[in-house]
Every structure is written in structure tokens, then in C-alpha cells.
Amino acid sequence: MVVGCVFYLSFNYSKFSVNENMRSGNKKSQLSVYLEAQCGDSTHFLLSQLKPFWLEFIQSERIDFEIIPFGKARCVPVVDDFKRRMGKNFFRCVCQHGPEECLLNQLMNCVIDELYVPERYFPILFCLQGKMSQEEGVRDCLLPSRELPIQRLINCGSTIQGRRLLAQAGDKTASLNPKLSFVPWILVDGVRSVDALYNLKEVLCAKLIPSPRQCNAI
Template sequence: MGRLASDKDPLLVLRRATGRHTIRQYLYGALTIVVLFFIYRWITNPPKQPFIDTQRTTFGLSEQKNVIDTKVNTGNTLELAIYMESQCPDTTRFIKKQLTPTWQQLGSTGRVTLTVVPFGKARCEPVGQDFKCDCQHGANECQLNQLMNCVIDDIGYPDKYVPVIDCIQGKRNLNDAYEHCIDNTSSLHSNRLKKCAEGERGRRLLALAGQQTAALTPPLTFVPWVTIDGSRVTDAYYDLRENLCKRLEPMPEECNATA
């Protein structure tokens, strides 16, 4: 009689080895296909990165910020520019009654870009590498204008700097503005802003604001001077929200909100 095949049977051992080898081939092949599939998906659909927004400040200095682009803009956009002075009573009334509440309502639409230029009817002239400036309401106004320009340049985004400009507007002097608007705001770099406002950089930023103001056509004759898409709109001084909303097509739902 033939003997029973045992684990030591050479033929059985060979068949088992061959079977294991075949299984490994299938497994390696399947793994290779899976890996290639994920590589293909990664190449054709790379991971989404935060939207990089390079926003220009009022003075042409660019600052790159990481923001998630969640706004879907439909319709036209408007460019709103305010040329103003920190101690002008008409500007104070406009900032607090028109600009701030209007921006709170329409700023989030992403359809209005805002530029604020604190200079007004001031004058600046170069002195060596520095500047000497004279302002309509005196030296304190020049310093407050410089502080505003420093805030705008440092922060960059209107959503963040408009409340600070609103706070500074109409203050008596720098110390008054520091106490109520700068020192008690944790998001601001108070020491850097103070150094800027009282130093050469603040005067240079004020002079740059003067260049922007001097480029207006027609030239500025009243403060605040309000332009929409580059043209002065006199009525915007009295009702900024209405003058923006009637130019937005289609009109955003924020325009229907109670003022």
C-alpha cells in the first residue's frame, strides 16, 4: 500500500509553497492598484488650501493674510473712498452717523471696497528724509491723522480698522486717543502704533495720504470728500447707505435691513 502524504511529503510542501506565492502575488498586485489609485486622486484633486488674500492698504503697502474665502459675490462691486480729517466736525458726524453703521451692514457683502484717507486740507512738505505737515485744525489733528494712517496701514482690513477710526475721530489729542481707543484694545499693537504716530513713519504715511488727496479730480474742496467708483457723490454725505445700495445690482438683502 502507498503511504499517506505527510507534511514532509515533498510534493505537498511544493504545492503549499506555490499556493502561498500565488496569494502573495495577488495581494501585492491589489495593494499596488490601491496605492496608485490614491496617488492619482491626490494629483487630480489636491488638498484645498486656505485662500490667500493679498490686500492693499491705503498706501499701496501689501500685506498677505490667510483667510477662508466663504463669500460668494454675485453682482457688481463698488469702490468707496473717504477723504477726511480727524478733528473736522463734519467728518465726525459723517463717520459716526453714516460710515460706521453703513459698513456694519454692507461690509460683509463683499461688494464694497473701502479706502479711508485721513488728510483733508492739510499740507506736507519734505524736510530732508522726513516731512513737516500742517493741518487745518492744528498740530493735534496732524498727530491724530498720523495715528489713523498708522492704524490703517498696520491693520489693513476695513472690518477691523473702521471701529478704531470711529473711536479716534474727534478725540482731543493723542493721549486721549491712546487711552480710549488703543491701550484698551488687545488686538492692537499699541507700542508699535504709538511709535508710528509720533515718528517719521507716521509723517511719511500722512504725506502719502496727501498725495492721494492731491490726485483727486476735481480737487477736494470740502471735508469729508466721498467718492464712489472714483466720482464724488455729494448726497452720500447725507445718506451713504442709500447711495451705495441703489448702485448695487442686484441689490443685496442687507440693503433691506433696518438701519
Template sequence: DGAPGNVVQLEVFMEAQCPDTSRYGFGRERQYGSRRGRDMCRFVRSQLMPAWKALSSTGRVDWQLVPFGKARCVERSDGDFDCTCQHGPNECILNQLMNCVIQAIQDPDRYMETIECIQGKPNLDSAIEKCIAPSQSLSVNQMQDCATGPNGRKLLALAGAKTASLSPRLTFVPWIRLNGDRVVDALYDLPGNLCKLLEPAPLACS
């Protein structure tokens, strides 16, 4: 609704794949275990996207997505990177694709739905066909080259450096920060937690 007020910084440290299905509800963090991956996907669909759809028009949330999670990147002598990801090589490629999309578009209002689409896809071919090809803002060839090449690995390593700088350090995915502070409850009610920090609250919060 464009009313004046403060701006809240939202950072979501995430990863691209769900090793399991997404049909179950949230457990609390101590109960997650093997459900962690499916809840990463569930968070994107049941919390992040509704929050974005409700609040993006206010211009009062600084949306930052950092696709890396519990990956690891090591720089090689030639300047390229070797990266490994929690759920295997496909997740690294999809994390890289997400970072490529974010770099190419830059505006969250234009890339958020593409990131949601990539989330949980089984492999690059599926993500390209269903998420990149329909986009008018992205080139299939450029995104495929980026996701599988040195630029994608460099972008993933940069996301890793940002993730490594967290204090306290990331032990759980998704890791959500509001105005620089980790907020565990945002995993279960992101719109409500954003609205608490928006002063005055926009109409979308009422």
C-alpha cells in the first residue's frame, strides 16, 4: 500500500532441495531430524511466498535470499571452486541456478516466483523446463551455462561466505533473520513476525 514507515530487512539462508515430500506440517525445530528438507520447501510455499505477496507492494521489506544452506565450497588454484551440498550434486546445481537467477534479475519482485518454482525440483533439466523457459526475464542458455559453470560456482561460494559470516553460525535450514537477528518463530509465522516490526503496520497486516 506504499504508506511511509520503517523498512525491515529479511534474510533467508536456504537450500534448493527437499529430500522428502512437502505434505506434512511443521514440527518444532527439535523434532525436525530427517524432516528438515521437506520443511525448507514448506517454508517457502507456506510462509515466504504469502509474506511476499502480502507485503511486497508496501516497499517496506528488504527481501534477501541466500541459497547455500549446509554446502561447502573450496577455492582451487585456478580460481574455480569445488562445492559439495547437503543433499548431493543436484542440490549444488540448483543452488547455483538460484544464485544465477538472483544475480541476473536482482529485483526480488521479479525473481521470487522463479526461486519458489526451482525450490524442490529434482534436477536442473526440470528446473530449466518448468521455471526458466517460461520466464520472459531469463535466457535458458545463459542460466544453464551459469548454473553448471564457474560463474555459478563462484556465486555459490559468495553465498557461502555470507552464510559463514553469520553469528551465531547456521546450524539449521532455513535460517531466518529479521533486522540482523535470528527469529526462530518466523519459520512458523513469517508474515506475523514481519508485521510486528513494521511501524506503522501497513494495511496488509490488519
């Protein structure tokens, strides 16, 4: 039995870039990937398909990327009188591969929320995917950088702030139609694509009209 195993990434292109694409008649596509930090299928797709594709197409400005780290997790609000008086939303989250996956999913969502710019957070997400623990992720993916707000990211990833962000990713995942039944769940222009799991470049190049030069090597 194959059990499919998100980070929320969103490219925000400059007004100039969007207008250039509109004037030239270049069609853009949307790629949305719903995944989990410790899911083997998610890790394989992210590192063998998405990472090389992103590195090759980052300059094309023809694709909006979105990654949502949640997958088959569950987050439920924790409500009591104290929390209600505090006016804050608290959540209890359970992830498919255990507590460490929740911590990694939370950290991924914190990285996306904090860094905002894909060129900054994509490399970190590629590094975090598949780690055995949040501690390993912090050691290997955050500490080597001198530019990251490391302590703020660590605090976010292990506290209620990270759980709120994970719950928000859960709301986005729950809104899928049809519902997510496998992870990674990949949407191309809003429609699930099984083929993209195995040949992302071919699927997206078929959507890009006219084809950018990066598609010529297929």
C-alpha cells in the first residue's frame, strides 16, 4: 500500500515582470505543491523534480510557485477560558509521521512567513525537507547562514506561532477539491497532475505558450 505523504511558497514577481509577460503574450502557469516534511514521496519529488526545475526556470518568470507544508496532518483549536481571554488562537496538531514532522512542518511555514521572498526561502526548504528532526534541520539549514533571523525562526517553529501557521496551511489544504488523498498533491493551473510527480518539466513546458528556452532541451 502506497501512503502518500506543505509549505507554502508563493512567487511574487515585480509589476514590471508581469507586465512584460502580458505584453509579450507569454502565458504563465501556477504550480502548487502540498507536501509533508518527512514523507518519502514528498522528499523525492522536491529534491529530484522541483529543485532542479526551479533552479533552471527561476529566471523565466513564467511560473508562480506555491508550496504548502501540511499534507495529512490535523490541527484542532484548543479552547478554554484562559485562551479565550487572551484573545489568541491555540492549536494542537498531529502529523502523519509523528511529532518531529509537525515541528519540521511548522519550521518550514515559519521560514516562508518570515523570509517571504522565494529566492531566500526555497534553498532552506530544500534543505529542511526529509530531515529526521527539527534540531537537525536547524543545525544543517539555519545555523550555517549569517543572514537568517535564526532565533526568531527557532522560536516560531517550536511555539504557538508555528502551530498557527501550520493550521493556516491546513485550512488551505482542507479547501482542496477534490480532497487531498496522496502526498505530494500537485496542482498545475489548479488541476491535480499525477504526471507532474514523475516529469514536472514536461508537464509544465506543455502549458507554457510560447515555450521558454528552458523547454527546448526536452
